Amino acid sequence: MTSIQEPQIPQADLDAAAELGVDVSAQQGLDVVAFTPARMAWKRYWGHHGAAVSTVILAIVMFMALATPLTARYGINEQVLKIEEGNNVFLSPRSIAWFGTDDIGRDMYSRLLFGIRTSMFIGVASAILSVLIGTAVGAFAGLRGGKFDDLMMRVTDLFLAFPFLIAIILVREFLGGLSFLTPIIGGKSSIRFIIVLFAIFGWMGVARLVRGQVLALKEREFIEAARAVGASNFRIVVSHLLPNSIGPILVALTLSVIGAVVGESTLSFFGFGPQPGENSTSLGYIIGLSRDGVQRGDWWLAVFPCGALVLLAICINFIGDGLRDALDPKLDSGR
């Protein structure tokens, strides 16, 4: 896959060697080709079959979801047929609607693409936000220790032990009830609100992870050396601790994307998610709408959106797995 570049020896040197009668080709074989750590991680990542296949699948799905003007066949609330052209509700999959139609005659295939786009947007945005907050808090707690650290661990313990769905509904109502926050984070049923909500729950796992990394690294010699030459705490975190724990942080970022996607779908499924509309109909909402259809046996309403959600979940899990293998420095000598 990656071609190893022959080390370049200047032509003048070769000429000089030829004049002296030295066989340079034998020495060339002794030159060790150096890989940068990033290059080795890249190689290991693509060597992980599950991750490689998942990356390709995810790229195709994301392209289809983002290029909806090209790929979607109908608008999100557009009906496949005019009422006067015939029955358009609960059509099973056929040529005018590949994945069938729902209770008011909308094309499930197009709605699915819009749903994936919304879900992934929420997932990626809240994952980035929670990794930013979690990294900052975790690094601070790990480096400073003391009371703040104790308090943070207690609070995250409690939150993580609480049933997720109950906790998130409770916090959702609480934040929605604080009217002074509404201009900043939006109403209870806006996309912005959901992103903030998942960031509030997502940062805790990241913070514990970063704290653990910082605790493990801060007694090492290179940190001591940095401290000895007078580096500030901020500098130690930014240019020594974080680059050394970038692997686990990236893995956590990947996994919190799918955590937020699945969490948001679950909330929407029960009607606690964002209000549907242009760019806010998520996968979970579509699956939630299919509940009555399922009882009647209209399988296409549930099978395709559920399949898309599972596909996303498995692909991202595989990518996280591949990243973990690729970025673990202990494996650097392998393969």
Next chain:
Amino acid sequence: MARFIIRRLLWMVPTLLVVTFLVYVAVRIGWNPVASYQRANPRAGKKRLEAYRQANGLYPGPSGYVRGYGEWLWKFVRGPSHWPRSIKGGGEVWEPLRYSFFNTLRLAGIAAVLGISLGIGLGILASRRPGGWLDITVNTTAFFVGGVPPFVSAVMLQLTFAVSLGWLPPAGVYPPGQRGFDLFLMIKHLTLPVIVVMIQTIAGYSRYMRASVLDVASSDFLRTARSKGISERRVLFRHSVRNALVPVVTVIGIDIGSLIGGLIITENIFNYPGMGVYFVDAALLGDFPKLLPFLVIIVVFVIVFNLLADIAYAFLDPRIRLD
């Protein structure tokens, strides 16, 4: 050991008070009990509204929250007959709560016992030969199944086995109109919800147990046991599995939260009248008198099970000194 348990039990009291107070404030702010009462009873007059406010201790302002919490807690501790009544229909809160609690206990108990024992069994089998066909099958299946959200597997199972094939009933505990107890019908209705909860449990515990057994596998005491000539069977059960169970058992205590979370989803999809349906109904309506006892019971459960996990850990592994 006794000192450790007593100290932790004493610590539980302030923890419970603080957490339940925070939950109380969150519910007061989040659901706005007075507004949701007016929504549920649009024709209620000033007098009824005032009676509701008095019964629930809904005083305004920060000091009102503390006073309201104190009054509410006192009523709660004195027993179900003193609890304020539901905002919809004015019914008792304790009756539906008890009914749904035992329904959930039945579902959760069966699913947890079956799921955890199957998961641990599969984990042990898989760890016997790392990289063997069984190991790879269990691991791959757990990876794929663990990635499926529970509400998706619930909808899919319902579609396949209840609607398309018609083998099992799609919802409820009994068919409509059924009176009295019928074990066979109950098992039929429980099968699908139990499977949904079990899938997640098995996937988690099989991976966890496998890792734990493999962790123990390289320890010195196993080599000693083998070199003394103890049979492989005895080494497995007396030495390896026994030690590998220590971290797994403690996880069970901490896992109670995610088990309850999974149940809420499953119960709602299969319309099983348990705590999950109770909670979602109360949350959508904003039924303050029904929500609060439920949440307090959940908080007590989570804290008690966390304590049990800590005690079990100290008990199973004498090397750990907690005090």
